[in-house]
Amino acid sequence: MTEDDGGQLALVRGKVRKPRAASPQQPAPELPVARVLVDVPLAHLDRPFDYLVPERLHATCVPGARVRVRFAGQDLDGFVLERVAESDHRGRLAPLRRVVSAEPVLAPEIARLARRVADRYAGTLADVLRLAVPPRHARVEGAAQKPASDSTPKPADGEVPDARPADALRPGPWGSYQTGVAFLEALRRGDGPRAVWTAAPGEDWPAALAHAAAATLAGGRGVLVVVPDQRDVARLDAAFGELLGPDRHVVLTAELGPAERYRRFLAVRRGGVRCVVGTRSAAFAPVADLGLVACWDDGDDLHAEPRAPYPHVREVLLLRAHESGCAALLGGFACTAEGAHLLATGWARPLAPERAVVRERGPRVVVAGDNDTDLARDPAARGVRLPHRAFEQARAALGSGPVLVQVPRSGYLPALACQTCRGPARCAACAGPLQLGSAGAPPSCGWCGRPAVSWRCPNCGGGRLRAPVVGAGRTAEELGRAFPRVPVRTSGGPRVLSTVGAEPALVVATPGAEPVAEGGYAGALLLDSWLALARADLRAGEEALRRWLNAAALVRPARAGGSVVVVGEPASPTIQALLRWSPQAQAERELAEREAARFPPAVRLATLTGAPDAVRDLAGLVELPPGTEVLGPVPQAAEDEVVRLVLRVRWADGARLSAALKAAQAVRSARKAPGPVRVQVDPAVLG
């Protein structure tokens, strides 16, 4: 507020006149214009707006600061992108209202990155910034950083001590990879090597990532590692702490809570910590002088952001590596088609274990057919529909340790399928799905409830039913009966175990929830493989192998008695890839299939989802790149009155498609067109 108002006249007349017209605020002495990204959700307003910096805000209005501005008649938040001497804007500039905090939370490189992510995904910068910069917590900002428990950094008084155990400079697990040592040396030199890493069976991958981080830090640069979930973060935290010593890295996840999250974010932004491990949201962490970005298990769909504009961690990190020239490491026991694509284009190099290492460390993997003749003779085992071979193998393994049983999904009463052709079993009366009743009752229809007596498959004439997905709970129960006296533990859904002991036990887990076993599992059973492979999703094969390899990687080597039984069709190429532990071969095949089917990453694809009118309106406004394929719109199965339209272009036209989509959305938002349309570029799942 200014003091020199219209003064005497106002006093004489006994009324206080508004000072505004009489006296504009003094502008800042230098660079009086702030370029501000205002937090508005509208696509046509996705650009900076200039504001006058009043003198009193000169010192605090730094690039990267949060500010409050008057915009279209309301007070809105924004970020200062830069301070400039003059504006291009022809009209009068409004004054900045308030600097929320002088803390430059938005680093220039993150602003650039967010812009590129927004462009890539046809979204707005404001949306990406909401993902990239955590909410402010004023108290944390004011207080000095407090050194706390596990992985909180030391106060920023001086340099972090370089207490680095000698181990940190050894290659560690990387010695087992063809180009592993060279990769580490490149990191230490400060080069930007880029690799797709397929981890060896049983690999201590947190330790491997810790060694890669150590090499990068030794070269004087920062590190960012993103993993799918909290359990992975905990493993990394332990491995990094052990190798790097205390306080050299920080954990950044959304689960920390607002205060702690902001505290650690600030520690990174202020340069106190140079190494960050975390989940999805950490992909935007403002690590200074970044030397390495790494993504573990990039096929895990937890890496796909569910909020607009739906960026994928892998793509965000690859954009960062591309922008900054830093190293990139895409790792996992499996390999995605995207990984294979990076190798095929030459952008990244393979980092694969020697074949001898795979043989030496891998478990024995066998296939058990699941036709009737193979079913276990033991009546208890028959109840669980375990083939004889799988049953015997599990019994043998239980003699020396825990056995992991991976089941596709949780859920207790699944729909039934035909035993012979595996088509869905439907009610003869109303075509509803047939379900298993509880405790020995005959199967019945899930819609009308009629019991299915003398059911016949309309497709193949078969008369027998099978339960396709047996959820973790039910499988645990049945296995408990098949192996009396062996403890059964389950992990999945809301109750996830992180570790189990070395004693014999059946550990039933859903994918992604497999506990690590002390000393490794003696065996693993992979059930219902045909179901995983029969999903409508084009990623079914890739996803199935990823889950199987992640489970098999927790099993002891064959020479220590470790064995994996997969119940399924031996001729399936995906099962063959598991038998041979050849994730690259599978990924190359996947990539070839995607090329043939014209799916990402071979092409760029976008989906428009919303009410039919709205989708049609938006589609009509998009200036499609020449050769764009338009598929649909098709009604969405689950929801009423929602359709999806797919647009597909050559890979090289991806940027053009995104720009065109963004422009079309801008037109719609400017017109206040009714009915939101969700635009997703290369969505992670496409049924």
Added chain:
DNA sequence: TCAATCCGTATC
């Protein structure tokens, strides 16, 4: 001829 009102458009 002028003011009240409506509509479209920009939002610094």
Added chain:
DNA sequence: ATACGGATTGAC
């Protein structure tokens, strides 16, 4: 959302 400008309408 709100604010503004230009066009439109209606009353004098």
